[in-house]
Amino acid sequence: AEKIKTSLESEIVSLRERISELESNLAARGLEFSSTISEKDAALSSALTEISSLKEKNSAL
Structure with a gap:
């Protein structure tokens, strides 16, 4: 019994x-x-900033 207890x-x-x-x-x-x-959040934020910048440049044309 002691052996089993020790094993457990x-x-x-x-x-x-x-x-x-x-x-x-x-x-x-x-x-x-x-x-x-x-x-990934930082990369997405950067991409959204770039998209906004490109839209502004395109609107100015």
Whole structure:
């Protein structure tokens, strides 16, 4: 019985470590996702500014 208890406790420790790893990976991916969204937003904003500028130039002609 003691052997089984020790084995189960070891498994619990292992699973807790795996959960910690998964949580860390999830947090890192969340930061990566946020960064990607920010970059895309900046690119979109730049493109919209360029479109507005081109429209103004075209209207002046």
